[in-house]
Structures are given as structure tokens and as C-alpha cells.
Amino acid sequence: QVKNLSGAVLNTASADFTIAYPEPPQLILPQNEEVVVMTQPIFQWTIVNTPPTMPVTYKIKIVEKLTGQNPSQALAANPIHHLDSISGIGLYTYPASGFPFQNGREYVWQISATDQNGNVVTSNNGKSEIWTFYFGSQPSEEGLPIDTLTIVPDMAELINLRTLTI
DSSP: OEEOTTOOEEEOOOOOOOOOOOOOOOEEESOTTEEEOOSSOEEEEOOOOOOTTSOOEEEEEEEEEOTTOOHHHHHHHSOEEEEEEEESOSEEEOOTTSOOOOTTOEEEEEEEEEOTTSOBOSSGGGBOOOEEEEESSOOOTTOOSEEEEEEETTEEEEEEEOOOOO
16 A cells, blocks of 8 residues: 555555575585595585575585485484585585595485575575485495406406405
8 A cells, every 4th residue: 555644545556476485406416326436525516596695505414324214314313424514605525524434335415505594595495305425336235246356467357256355
């Protein structure tokens, strides 16, 4: 309503509008179920499209996934392996001071986006999808696919090596 100084209604109008949250961050690297061999892997995601006056803080959360768990269960129930906040960019290098990843284990990671006051700024409660990665090597139920190693000078031949004793 538009009123004059006396309080009399001069005009009335209304309009329908929709408020849409931006999309949450989308994970890029490491790709889902990728094998990571770097001790300081690089994590990358899309940034959230917000006005310049609304800086976004991203939180990266990494947990180990245990046998029999799905990624959501692992993220909700397991101890945090690593947690950090990143301001404004969609790139994070795992720090040398971070708790080391264990060879052959599977990890779960997710990014959440909030404003400087901790308020959610995207749909899906500010959370990306959940992805996993293996560190060092992906475990195999079959063991190694070969069971013999013959070493010949200037050449090595691998044949059905299922166990290795040194």
C-alpha cells in the first residue's frame, strides 16, 4: 500500500515472486571413487554464485569410510579425519600438517557453503554431493592378479602373482 502523510491509501499493489537458492557446490576433484596417490591431494569444487557483498565460506569435511558403510553413513557417524574452512575459492590443497591418509583405505568428502555468519546460502542445506576416494590403491578382494614373479636380467615377467613373500 502507498499512503499519503495523513495515512490515506493512495494505491495498492501486489506481486508474486520466487526466491531461489543458488545451487550447492559441485565436486570436481578428486573424482568420485578415484584412486589418489599424492600425500597432499588437491580438492576442487564449483563456487557458489552469490552477490559480491555476500562472501562464501566453504567447509571441507573428510572421514574414513569403513567396511559395510555407505558414504552418507560414514560422513554422519565416523570421526572426522580432516575439517577446514576456505574463504571464497573452490580449491584446497591438503596440508602437510594434516593427518596422513592410510594406504588402501577409502575416504568420504563433502563441501558445505555458508555466509560469514554461518547461514546456509544454497539449496540442499548448503551441502555438495558426497564423493569417495581411495588413497594409495583400491583394495581388491581378489588380491593381486598375478601369482609368479620371475626376474630376468634387464627384464621382469609377472605371471599370476597372488601372494608375495620377501
